[in-house]
Amino acid sequence: MNDLRIVFMGTPDFAVGVLKTLVENNANIVGVITAPDKPAGRGRKLRASAVKEYAEEQGLTVLQPKNLKSETFIEELEALNANLQIVVAFRMLPKVVWAMPVFGTFNLHASLLPEYRGAAPINWAIINGEERSGVTTFFIDEKIDTGAIIAKREIELHARETAGTLHDKLMVLGSELVLDTVELIAKGEVETTVQSASEKLKEAPKLNNENTRIDWNQPARVIDAHIRGLDPYPGAWCDMENDSEEIQVKIYGCSFRLEEHRLDPGTVRSDKKHIDVATPDGFVEVLEIKLPGRRKMTSRDLLNGYTFEIGAKLL
Secondary structure (H helix, E strand, O other), X not given: XXXXXXXXXXXXXXXXXXXXXXXXXXXOEEEEEOOOOEEXXXXXXXXXXXXXXXXXXXXXXXXXXXXXXXXXXXHHHHHOOOOEEEEEOOOOOOHHHHOOOOOOEEEEEOOOOOOOEEOOHHHHHHHOOOOEEEEEEEEOOOXXXXXXXXXXXXXXXXXXXXXXXXXXXXXXXXXXXXXXXHHHHHHOOOOOEOOOOOOOOXXXXXXXXXXXXXXXXXXXXXXXXXXXXXXXXXXXXXXXXXXXXXXXXXXOOEEEEEOOOOOOOOEEEEOOOOEEEEEOOEEEEEOEEXXXXXXXXXXXXXHOOOOOOOOOEEO
């Protein structure tokens, strides 16, 4: 592995776990590519990516290109003289970048490819009620998440899995898989598998305001999975109508139970400790909620100072 000169590309916390594993196993990281610093918080101060913060702590060379095709960046990348590139939660690369190193460029994807290609595989696996998930390494090609598969690892999903818990599990599993993949490449023992081109494959599109909204007309089990699949980020949301006030709320922790009732979907039932929302076949209990201008809090904390009037509904 010492003969490899590796450039690592990534931005969020998920990528940090992988980079940290490579560093701790003495991989020769000659450069780290990450996103430019971005304004964040109320003061809109520039904030470095999680990968940049870790890379600088380790004394690694960091590049933050705005344009991956710019001559300046290409020259800087060539100067690193890497023979392998590893991509984890980064942007789509132009061919001039991914085709540069002699041993290629491989990506770690948080699903069992070819299922769940796309930007949000962790979220969609939970939203869709999958019983298993995993990670895949593959060589990058011209399309998104379609390249030849190098290796996979899979795990069973817990019944109450959230996007947050699965993120952390797959970060550890992915770190191990990346290390194994690097060792296979170093030994010249890689055997790839071409991905299926079936039209029936499940996808993992980018999360947006439409596909994160809760539909209270869905069965309780479906709503429960939807909320868990978006917890803690970006959070499932809906409108709330309470005593002539209509606001947008986000719901995080939840549970559900099947029960016959005559309430309209979305109707809120609450006491001093619990918030139940009616669905066609039962109730979803809201355990964590965020109202505009307030921090995320447990339902019990919210109910200490907030009242749901008769007829309150989540829309």
